[in-house]
Amino acid sequence: MAPLPEPQSPTREAIFATYEADRDDGFRPHLGASLIGKSCERALWYDFRWVTPARFPGRILRLFETGQLEEARLVRNLRRTGATVLDVDPATGRQWRVEAHGGHFGGSLDAVALGLLEAPRTWHVVEFKTHSAKSFRELVAKGVVEAKPQHAAQMQVYMHLTGLTRALYVAVCKDTDDLHVERVSADREAGERLLAKAKRVIDAARPPSRISDDPAWWECRLCSHHAVCHDGAPVAVTCRSCLHASSVEGGWHCARWDAALDMATQRAACAKHLFIPDLVPAEVADVGDDHVVYQLSDGTTWINDAREAIAC
Numbered sequence: 001m002a003p004l005p006e007p008q009s010p011t012r013e014a015i016f017a018t019y020e021a022d023r024d025d026g027f028r029p030h031l032g033a034s035l036i037g038k039s040c041e042r043a044l045w046y047d048f049r050w051v052t053p054a055r056f057p058g059r060i061l062r063l064f065e066t067g068q069l070e071e072a073r074l075v076r077n078l079r080r081t082g083a084t085v086l087d088v089d090p091a092t093g094r095q096w097r098v099e100a101h102g103g104h105f106g107g108s109l110d111a112v113a114l115g116l117l118e119a120p121r122t123w124h125v126v127e128f129k130t131h132s133a134k135s136f137r138e139l140v141a142k143g144v145v146e147a148k149p150q151h152a153a154q155m156q157v158y159m160h161l162t163g164l165t166r167a168l169y170v171a172v173c174k175d176t177d178d179l180h181v182e183r184v185s186a187d188r189e190a191g192e193r194l195l196a197k198a199k200r201v202i203d204a205a206r207p208p209s210r211i212s213d214d215p216a217w218w219e220c221r222l223c224s225h226h227a228v229c230h231d232g233a234p235v236a237v238t239c240r241s242c243l244h245a246s247s248v249e250g251g252w253h254c255a256r257w258d259a260a261l262d263m264a265t266q267r268a269a270c271a272k273h274l275f276i277p278d279l280v281p282a283e284v285a286d287v288g289d290d291h292v293v294y295q296l297s298d299g300t301t302w303i304n305d306a307r308e309a310i311a312c
Contacts, residue, residue: 016058023061025236026054029263030099031202033107036194037153039219040211044201046225048104048247050240050266051279054224066174067130071110074128074170078113085126087111098161102249105198109158116168118183125158125167127151136173140180144169153194155184160191202247206278232281239266242273243292271309280304 027050038044046052056064071087078085087110089096099106111126129151131139138147145152155167164186171180201208212220215230227233239245244256245266252261256272274292277284282294282302290306 016062019058019061019065023054023056025050025267027236027238027267030103031105031198033098033105033157034150034154036105036157036198037150039149040223041197041201041208042210042229043223043225044197045204045207046228048201048240049207049276050238051228051235052225053236070130070172071128074172075111078111078116078126078170081117083113083115083117085111085113096162098158100161100195101199101202102247103251104202104247105195106161107154107157109162112162112164113168119166122166123164124183125155125162125164126170127155127158127167128170128172130172130174133173133175136171136175136178136180139171144171144182144184152184153190156187156190157194159184159186160188160195205246206276228279235275235279237273238269239273241275241279242269243276244272244274272306274304274306 028047031044031048035044035047075085075087086096088094096109096112097106098109109125110128113124113126114120114122116122116124129148135147141147144155151169155169159165159167166186167184169180169182169184171182172178173180210220210229211217214220215226220226220230223229228235235241239252239254239261242254244254245252245261246255247253252266253259254261254270257270272290274290277292277294280292280294280302282296284292285295285301286293288307290309292304294302294304296302
């Protein structure tokens, strides 16, 4: 006889359900410095254009929260060593923010610190991360630049935009509570390359090339945009997936209505929404006022039609 499945606790499931009830689509107003180290610029463009909503289960959302809760503890740990650690900007009372490219690129620092034992007179950008045991072992063996290039890129952007020359990377192993502490020096050329990369993504009207055309390539398999990029899955209907919208200095603009687009409007989109053609897995056959005709691979046509629609 096959073993009976383990019964699920209704309390456990209810806890995870509360996280799922509170989750949002994951769409950020800007292209995040924490993402810019991705090797695929198309994936970054999809992030910036809100192509794929986040769909994490409750357990993973709770895991993300665990990483956020760890930050306050690490701030206390560093302060107990005698360091001055500022986890908020005294001028604003909020997290330290950096931005570039008209506000379309940026991020929030975990902290800045002075009086670290390794270099007491140097201000440092501070970045906190949590790791699984396997990830932590690789980090200790290889260092952050080789083991976690996306984290290293994030720190380079923060140093470049703040003018600080050093970063402190503090990593926690979630399995053992061990710590890995590593200093990283600013690399001006790396910072400039990363900002140029961000600008290319932000300014691109069409998705850049994939890192690989093989859907089984490991980076593609792990990418949240795999279904859209390789399988032609539908994309989210927002202003950012619409051919009328473009990023401008300080915000977004709709050419169809000649209007600025705030965040709420971007998420909702209007009834005149027309997909950026590259996001439709078909060939453009005809274009007219408020409609685009596509030729599908099976020989049929599909019309992205907004001719009878009115603005929301």
